[in-house]
Amino acid sequence: MATSLHTDWDPGTYSRFRGLRLRPALDLLRALPPLPEGPVVDLGCGNGAAGPALATLGRTVTGIDASPAMLGEARETGVYASLHQMDIAAWTSEGPAPALIFCNAVLHWLPHHEVLIPRLAAMLAPGGTLAVQVPHQNNAPSHRVWLSLADELFPGRIDPDQGPAVLRPAEYHRLLTPLGALSLWETEYYQQLDACADGHPVRRFTETTFARPILAALDDDEQTRLIAAYEAVMDKVYPAGADGTVLFPFRRMFFTLTVPA
Known part of the structure; x- marks a missing residue:
């Protein structure tokens, strides 16, 4: 995880959707080209969810993260x-x-x-690979509505540039193609979110990541107002089935960059 935003990451809350968050990591791992000799660095390892899969590469695995709470859980995997x-x-x-x-x-x-x-990329061994996966969901209602409602309810309080940001695919292509062999793609996952007794499933999914800096800028009463308004919109955009589950499309962008041997 990146540097803590006001409060440390909560591994328990984040792990609530561990399986859904792990699948893209496994897809990225399966897309790796053959690797040269050398260790593996899990940069932003979080709670170590991808660690056991990385360990199957048969290399020394080092984890780097800013969150002491997440690193505590990563340590318990025993693979780093x-x-x-x-x-x-x-x-x-x-x-x-x-x-x-x-x-x-x-x-x-x-x-x-x-x-x-x-x-x-410049730190890699000759023939080494930089493998990246990022959410590419900012324009979807699940993410956009957090910002639009926060601006409506609390004008000027939320900096729209403080949250997650990625370049456009064409920009990554122009940036990375001169550096080595690039493979760039997107996948939209149709995720079934289980019913939550404590809120709309999409709210519970997004508040642990995308919405963290937005909520951190508000006091408790303001957070309650924003969450209530957000859930009212989510009920319409991502309606729950009879059993309370929600089908949630989520787009992610991937690339692998392999530097010359």
Whole structure:
């Protein structure tokens, strides 16, 4: 995870949708090209959900994250050779150059991709791969409505640029093609969210990630107002079935960049 926003990440709340969040990481792992010799870096490892899968590559796996709570859970997986708490934007490879830098659902929290991503690619071993997956959902109602309602209810209180941001696919293509072999794609997952006794399932899913900086800028009463307004919209846009479950389309962008051997 990226640097904590006002409060540390809550591993329990985040893990509520662990299976849905893990599937894109596994899809990214399956898309990897052959790797050279060298360790694996799980950059923004969070609670270590992808760690056991990365360990199957048969390499030393190092985890980097800013959240002490998440790192505590990652440590319990027992698959990381080492775990380091730091701002992932400032991470620099030490020791053997990594064969793989794996960035699952984390780089969208960091700015200046036009500088950051080439810097990460430059740390790879010859023939190494940078593998990235980011949500590409900002224009969907599940995400857009958080910002529009916050601006309507609390004008000027929320900075729309403080949340997750990614470049357009064409921009990544122009940026990364000169650096090596690029594979770039998107997948829309139709996720079934289970019924929640404590709110609309889409609200519970998005408030643990996208909506964190929005809610962190408000006091408790303001959060309650915003959540009530958001849920009223979600009831119409993502209606629940008779059993309370919701079918939730969620788009993600992937790329692998393999530098020359």
